[in-house]
Amino acid sequence: MYDPNRDDTVKQLMQQPLPEPTEILLHKAPTPPSSNAILGLASYPTFKDGWLKLVGSLRTNGYEGHIIVVTYYAVQTANCSSAILEGVSQTGNAVRAKCSHGLENLKLEWGRYEMARRWLGACETCTGWSMVIDTRDIFFQADPFVSLGNANDAQHDLMFVEEVAQYTNPLPDKLRAINIGASGRYKWFTTPCYGKENVAPHKLLDRPMLCSGTVIGNRNGIHRFLTVLVNEFQMNNAKDKPECRSPHTTDQWTMNYLYYRGEFGFHRQTKTLPWGTGPVLTVGKPCATQLFDNSTKEHKHASSLKDMMTFDNNGLILNPHEKEGSPTRIAPTLHQWDRCRGWIGPWFNEHKDLYMRSTSLNDEPGVDWV
Numbered sequence: 001m002y003d004p005n006r007d008d009t010v011k012q013l014m015q016q017p018l019p020e021p022t023e024i025l026l027h028k029a030p031t032p033p034s035s036n037a038i039l040g041l042a043s044y045p046t047f048k049d050g051w052l053k054l055v056g057s058l059r060t061n062g063y064e065g066h067i068i069v070v071t072y073y074a075v076q077t078a079n080c081s082s083a084i085l086e087g088v089s090q091t092g093n094a095v096r097a098k099c100s101h102g103l104e105n106l107k108l109e110w111g112r113y114e115m116a117r118r119w120l121g122a123c124e125t126c127t128g129w130s131m132v133i134d135t136r137d138i139f140f141q142a143d144p145f146v147s148l149g150n151a152n153d154a155q156h157d158l159m160f161v162e163e164v165a166q167y168t169n170p171l172p173d174k175l176r177a178i179n180i181g182a183s184g185r186y187k188w189f190t191t192p193c194y195g196k197e198n199v200a201p202h203k204l205l206d207r208p209m210l211c212s213g214t215v216i217g218n219r220n221g222i223h224r225f226l227t228v229l230v231n232e233f234q235m236n237n238a239k240d241k242p243e244c245r246s247p248h249t250t251d252q253w254t255m256n257y258l259y260y261r262g263e264f265g266f267h268r269q270t271k272t273l274p275w276g277t278g279p280v281l282t283v284g285k286p287c288a289t290q291l292f293d294n295s296t297k298e299h300k301h302a303s304s305l306k307d308m309m310t311f312d313n314n315g316l317i318l319n320p321h322e323k324e325g326s327p328t329r330i331a332p333t334l335h336q337w338d339r340c341r342g343w344i345g346p347w348f349n350e351h352k353d354l355y356m357r358s359t360s361l362n363d364e365p366g367v368d369w370v
Contacts, residue, residue: 002262010265013227018121022102023074029066035128036065036145039119039222041112042135043095045072050136053348056355057140061332065145066126068119069135070112076101077108087242096247107246110233117226120219127152130222131279134213134335141316141354142332144216144279157221158270160259161280161335164308165208168275170320171308175290175299180256181205189253192243193236204260210272212252214280214335221269228264229255276321278328283309283317284336304342315350 038058042050055067080099084107091097095108103111116132129145148154162168169177180186181204190199215225232254236244243249264270275282286308290299310318312330322329337344348355 002267006262006265010224010228010263013231014224016227019118021115021118021122022076022100023070023115024076026071026074031125032065034063034065035125036063036151037068037120037123037126037128037130038063038066038133038144039068039116039130040133040135041070041075041108041115043070043072043075043108043112044136047072047135053139053355054135058143060353060355060357061140061142062146063140063143065128066123068116068123068126070115070119075108078104080107081105084237084245088245088248091247093247096250105237106230106233109246109251110230113226113233113251114230117223117230120222120226127219129216129218131333132215132222132226137336137338138214139334139337139355140332141330141334142328144332146332147279147327148216151218154218156269156271158217158225158264158266159215159221159278160210160255160270160272161214161216161278161282162208162272162275163211163282164275164285166206168208168321170276173291175292176308177285178209179205180207180209180260183209186253186256189249190257193239193241193249194257198261199257207260208272208275210252210256210259211280211282211335212255214282214333216273216279224266225264228258232258232263274321276319278319278322280333280335281317281319281331282335284339287336287340304340304344306340306343315347 042054044050054069058067077098078101081104084105093109095112098108099106100108100111100115103114106114113132120126120130128151129148131144145151151157164177165179166174166177181201183201186209187199187201215222217225229251236249236254239245258264259272273280287305288301288303289305291302292298293300308320310320312318316330317334319326319328319331
């Protein structure tokens, strides 16, 4: 859906004053060699192994940009505004139950995008590529921006990463991939708020699902993405309709809804990256899915599947649709790897050189620009 007036609306949103971050600055890092940035929220009281996988894999594989992560100890959690709690169900999921100081009108699940928006704005040297990430289940085999060229003159300044869809599914089993219009979860989390006519899943039966945990763009593109998404969260919270608030609506489905309605504007500067290509390989659906059991004639959940994975001679995980010689043949970023625990744990042990520079954690050097 394309609205020629949407660009002007988005531009006006982007030009509104950007508040300063409210989180505690735990460390003022020196300026790194690169102007690129990784931004995320890690709201876990213990995340030791996660830090090793996240930061260690970035620094070991050539990434020299900013790593801006809002941690559990930097976020002052707070009770959410009563206005956004009225009529919604309670949940034990921390990011869908708590807010942060200064952002009491956004639960952490949504507030993390506003945090990223403010931190990017406050980072004067973050002028290259940026990626807004989920921190818990992401790992890097290479610099994620290695193939993107100069961020300042890029044709596309905002890129969404596709999950595996029917047209990128390398296997004949159609259950191994799902398009957004056929997703029951997409309809479940969007229709009660926006209405069936607006969601219109029947129009999206051939379109891929987009991942909210790895969104890439230059400074302008990421600011555009975060501004539009956060504005939608704010408008949904203001509606007299609990179905529009967290946890009844979630970040990924809202983002997909906005994208397919053209709400991010500037469609010539915006694109999606097909699964199995480019900077990110999302492995969640390939590793964990529903399989048909011939003995019981039923569909059963399976995890830690490996048959959709492609490896090189060194055991590194490849983008299946990239050709040999491509700078992203080895997938720079692996997302949702926790769905592959049955085989990826041993894989991590075999490839410690991807996230450690020494054989002992006690000898592991720090990183100045984190």
